[in-house]
Amino acid sequence: MKKTARIAAVATMVALSLSACGERETDAGEDPASTPSESTSESASADPSQQFPDFKACMVSDSGGFDDKSFNQTSRQGLRDAVEAYGMQEADIESNDPSEFNDNINELVSQGCNSITTVGFLLGDSTLAAAKKNKDVDFSIVDFAYTDDKGDNTAPANVKGLTFNTAEPSFLAGYTAAASSESGVVGTFGGLNIPTVTIFMTGFVQGVERYNEDTGSDVQVIGWDPESAEGSFTNDFEDKNLGQSTATEMINQGADVIFPVAGPAGLGGLQAAQDNDVKAIWVDTDGCVSAEEYCDVLLTSVMKGMDVAVQDAVLASAEDEFSNEVYVGTLENEGVKLAPFSDDVDEELQATIEDLKQQIIDGEITVG
Numbered sequence: 001m002k003k004t005a006r007i008a009a010v011a012t013m014v015a016l017s018l019s020a021c022g023e024r025e026t027d028a029g030e031d032p033a034s035t036p037s038e039s040t041s042e043s044a045s046a047d048p049s050q051q052f053p054d055f056k057a058c059m060v061s062d063s064g065g066f067d068d069k070s071f072n073q074t075s076r077q078g079l080r081d082a083v084e085a086y087g088m089q090e091a092d093i094e095s096n097d098p099s100e101f102n103d104n105i106n107e108l109v110s111q112g113c114n115s116i117t118t119v120g121f122l123l124g125d126s127t128l129a130a131a132k133k134n135k136d137v138d139f140s141i142v143d144f145a146y147t148d149d150k151g152d153n154t155a156p157a158n159v160k161g162l163t164f165n166t167a168e169p170s171f172l173a174g175y176t177a178a179a180s181s182e183s184g185v186v187g188t189f190g191g192l193n194i195p196t197v198t199i200f201m202t203g204f205v206q207g208v209e210r211y212n213e214d215t216g217s218d219v220q221v222i223g224w225d226p227e228s229a230e231g232s233f234t235n236d237f238e239d240k241n242l243g244q245s246t247a248t249e250m251i252n253q254g255a256d257v258i259f260p261v262a263g264p265a266g267l268g269g270l271q272a273a274q275d276n277d278v279k280a281i282w283v284d285t286d287g288c289v290s291a292e293e294y295c296d297v298l299l300t301s302v303m304k305g306m307d308v309a310v311q312d313a314v315l316a317s318a319e320d321e322f323s324n325e326v327y328v329g330t331l332e333n334e335g336v337k338l339a340p341f342s343d344d345v346d347e348e349l350q351a352t353i354e355d356l357k358q359q360i361i362d363g364e365i366t367v368g
Contacts (some may be wrong), residue, residue: 034282037279051087052318058113059310060104062120064263066094069290070283071263075119075142078310085311086318101126109134115285115317117310121196131159137319142306145326155324162309163330164329166283167368168360169302169336170259171351173281174207176299176341177257177365178219179349180279187250188223189243191262191270191314197233200261200283202226203367203368210356210365222250234265243268250278257299259283270294275349279344286339301339305329332361 005241014276061072076092083090091111093104101123108116109130117140118127124144131139138158143163155161177186188204189247190197201224208221232250234242237299247258247269256278260266266283273280274297283302288295316322329335338357342349360363 020192053087053089055086055115055318056089056091056111056113056316057082057115057117057318058090058108058111059117059119060101060108060120060123061092061094062237062263063095063097063100064120065096066092068237068264069287071142071284071304072119072286073290074304074306075310079117079314080305081307082311082314086315088314088318098122102129104132109137110356113137115140115314115315115322117172120144121194128156128159131156133160138313138322139312140313140317142310147326153324153326155326157324158322160313160314160322160324161326162306162329163326164304164306164309164336165199165201165331165368166302166304166336167206168331169338170200170203171207171210171365171367172338173259173300173302174204174209174221175211175347175356176207176338176345176353177204177259177279178208178211178217179215179282179352180299180344181219181257183254183256185220185222185254186216186257186259187232187247187253187255188221188259189234189246189250189262190224190260191234191237191265193229193231193233195260198224198226198229198231199368200259201231204259206367209249220240222253224257230281234262237263237265239265240268240271244272247272248276250280257281267291267294270297273297282339295342298342299345300341303337303339305335305337309335330361331357 057079059076064072066072066076091108095104103125115138119142121143127139127141135158137179140160140162142162145163148154188201205221205224205226208219212219232246234246236242243260243262243265258269258273258280260269270280277362279299280297281299284304286303287298287301360367
């Protein structure tokens, strides 16, 4: 299939629009977009003129492509932020099909990349194989960690997993969905039945269950059963029509809040919500920024700080401080979070969500 590559000596950062639609409120002083982590900020402030003109930072996308308004797009933003801030060279290759993963990674190795970030769970095997053959290149992979049956890190010294406990904010999203539902039915669906997708869905279900426990309600979730590990999946991350038909079927079953976890295919779920005048919750990015055309139906979004994690990993490689220690984004370190709520979420519910968030951070609520 056709493969596209874009190489720039010093890339111009293409920032996502930060304008939010008027139907949601933002806490005073809060920036909906991810902000650089403390380690990145300290490094930049210590030597603002620090540059790495001979360092080449590179990236391979998953098959959803870089314009997916989701995890590929946000991850590349982190690469571009690093390139812009530190004067690096850049190269990226967009995958159109999983069969291209090996060739795309090898192509970047041949171009002399010092750091290669791969985006997505499905690139796990290809990334590991390339890393073992090219020990002088630092590899980071979004949404994957190499562990044994005991959970111990087995990654080679030149491979870093960038992972995110999205069950935590998804729990808060599930509680929000249940509290906002008028029909007593909410729905979720995924792109594939893989851990990086189902972690969202499980957290969402647990949040609905907590709402029922707290209020004596009986809100039902369709689309995912954590115990049987069975649910609704498009088996595709690209086809918006599949996402739209899946969500429409759930709406026909009474769901009035939809939680799609399917990349670009999930945009079809937002379209179905908009067409049927129901609400939705987006994933990976703040949907009111990345997919602002659907902001009017969004209660909030479950966000992953992939841009910050990627930028930090690239900088660590450039500074010869790279390690294979797995990064885990949590509510506590703000590697995951909820986007600002829409006006449909009242202040009382927002206060409840904030309290639940603190209970998760404190270990009083176990999620996942």
